[in-house]
Each structure stands twice: as structure tokens, then as C-alpha cells.
Amino acid sequence: MPNTNGILGRKLGMTRVYNEFGQASPVTVIEAGPCVVLQKKTVGKEGYNAVQVGFREKKPSRLNKPEVGHFKKSGGTGYYHVREFKVEDPKIYELGQQVNVTEVIKIGDKVDVTGRAKGRGFQGVIKRHGFSGGRATHGSDFQRQPGSIGSSAYPSRVIKGKKMPGHMGTDKQTVKNLIVIDIRVEENILLVKGAVPGAKNGLVSIYIKKA
CATH class of the missing domain: 2.40.30.10 (Translation factors)
Known part of the structure; x- marks a missing residue:
């Protein structure tokens, strides 16, 4: 059968x-x-x-x-x-x-x-997307931040699908x-x-x- x-x-x-x-x-x-x-x-x-x-x-x-x-x-x-x-x-x-x-x-x-x-x-971008993060020396405060997410002039918005912090898993x-x-x-x-x-x-x- x-x-x-x-x-x-x-x-x-x-x-x-x-x-x-x-x-x-x-x-x-x-x-x-x-x-x-x-x-x-x-x-x-x-x-x-x-x-x-x-x-x-x-x-x-x-x-x-x-x-x-x-x-x-x-x-x-x-x-x-x-x-x-x-x-x-x-x-x-x-x-x-x-x-x-x-x-x-x-x-x-x-x-x-x-x-x-x-x-x-x-989760943040380092764990969620594998970003490297900023330097940890010479007085840098960047550390685990995502950095710039948009454009100043054109198209003046955050592009759809941009890798950012958010809910991870359950996919x-x-x-x-x-x-x-x-x-x-x-x-x-x-x-x-x-x-x-x-x-x-x-x-x-x-x-x-x-x-």
C-alpha cells in the first residue's frame, strides 16, 4: 500500500x-x-x-x-x-x-x-547576526552597538530587512x-x-x- x-x-x-x-x-x-x-x-x-x-x-x-x-x-x-x-x-x-x-x-x-x-x-546584533562590534581599547565606547542604521540624505529611512537587534529563534x-x-x-x-x-x-x- x-x-x-x-x-x-x-x-x-x-x-x-x-x-x-x-x-x-x-x-x-x-x-x-x-x-x-x-x-x-x-x-x-x-x-x-x-x-x-x-x-x-x-x-x-x-x-x-x-x-x-x-x-x-x-x-x-x-x-x-x-x-x-x-x-x-x-x-x-x-x-x-x-x-x-x-x-x-x-x-x-x-x-x-x-x-x-x-x-x-x-538579542543584539553580535549574537543574532554575528556582527564583530567595536574596538575595546583607546577609550572607545562603541563596544556592542549596531552602528549606523540609515542614510542622512537618500533614501532618508531605514532599509527594509536591515539587520538589527530583535527576537531570535523560534523560526x-x-x-x-x-x-x-x-x-x-x-x-x-x-x-x-x-x-x-x-x-x-x-x-x-x-x-x-x-x-
Whole structure:
């Protein structure tokens, strides 16, 4: 049976694994699925083919009325995370059908992992953009300031997109071409080589690289 082009997961942390030659590889441990099909979307109705899946069950007492009505179509169980994945033919899926990691990903596959970066709060230009700052000798008071941000004559305004102090982190980021090192079927655990965005227990979307 064809599968979705991805699956939802939860970042558990990082560790290392060793190969037969004793070489260590840094890996990220991800709890990938199981996900449940909540809705099917087709070209005729929505304009594209996709399935909506849910990850990590939510208590019924935590659902609002619109969520109760939406989740009722797929069995009534609520979920904390809901995302869409494109498919070729949504008709082959059934509402309430469970999608496991082994049905989507195999050892050796390359995947793209999308997550939300850690929040760093309000930061200056040195930490946020890598500015070098001013000199710290000969009585200079420049230090960590951003410097001039505009023009005096033309265009007499701050250019849009100027690198300035501000909120850093919590951006959506994607790391591409990560290799799947191992899959622990019983625990729904996925080990991918390298780091992925986000903090521990953060939601990640894992997309399969098309051949």
C-alpha cells in the first residue's frame, strides 16, 4: 500500500552510535508516530491531494467543540498535533487508519526534518547576526552597538530587512538529507545522523526524499 511522504515525530534528544569499525556517529533520537489519518483532501475539492494526520493523543476534556466535531469523523480521539502530508491518491486511505514509522521510512533513507528552533529571546546584533562590534581599547565606547542604521540624505529611512537587534529563534527550520541510521520498531524510535532543529520534546515533521 502506498504511504504518505512523511510522518510526525517528537525530538527526544541526541546520543551517539558506533559502527562495526568503532567509529562514532552523532544521532538525533526521534519518536516518530504512530500517526492517525484524520482527513482526506483531493484535487476536486481542496485543489490538491493530501492526508491530514494527528500525533500524540489528547484527553477529550481538553478539546473544544470544533475539535470534537472534526476528530469525531476519524474515531473521536483528539490529538495535540495535526499536520498535512501530500499523497498521490488519498482514496486508498481510511479515516482512523494508523500510520507507523516502518510503513513510511526504512534504514538508509534520506529525510528532511523540519522543526521550530529554540527561542533565544531578545538579542543584539553580535549574537543574532554575528556582527564583530567595536574596538575595546583607546577609550572607545562603541563596544556592542549596531552602528549606523540609515542614510542622512537618500533614501532618508531605514532599509527594509536591515539587520538589527530583535527576537531570535523560534523560526521554522529544515535540515536536509539526514540519513536514517536505525529504527526501533517496538518503541517507534527513529535515529537520524546529525542534529535537527528544536528543543527536547519539540514537534518535528519528517519528509522522505524522493528518488
